[in-house]
Amino acid sequence: MKSYTVGELKARFSDVLSLVKDGESVEVLYGRAKKPVAMFMPYKPKLPKRKLGILDGKATFKEKGDGKITLEEFLGI
Numbered sequence: 001m002k003s004y005t006v007g008e009l010k011a012r013f014s015d016v017l018s019l020v021k022d023g024e025s026v027e028v029l030y031g032r033a034k035k036p037v038a039m040f041m042p043y044k045p046k047l048p049k050r051k052l053g054i055l056d057g058k059a060t061f062k063e064k065g066d067g068k069i070t071l072e073e074f075l076g077i
Contacts, residue, residue, distance in 0.1 A: 003027040005034060016040060 002019065009016060009028055016026050020040045028038040047067075052059055 001025045001027060003029050003034075003036070005029045 002024065004012065004016065004026060006028065017040075019026055020042055023042050025042075026040040027036050028040070029035065030037040052061060
């Protein structure tokens, strides 16, 4: 993880956005003590909610990961 002071961040903002776009987190430091005050992280969109049909409002469903499973996991082998 890279760290930049506010002045460096202002001067290299395009470079910082490129780093974030490539999946890296960037810390923002402030003041003479260079205390961390913020962080830029890659955006991860939320998965859409699934509708449960006739069970809507009666049951809940939480999905971990991307919802993809192997054929062996599906068949229970």
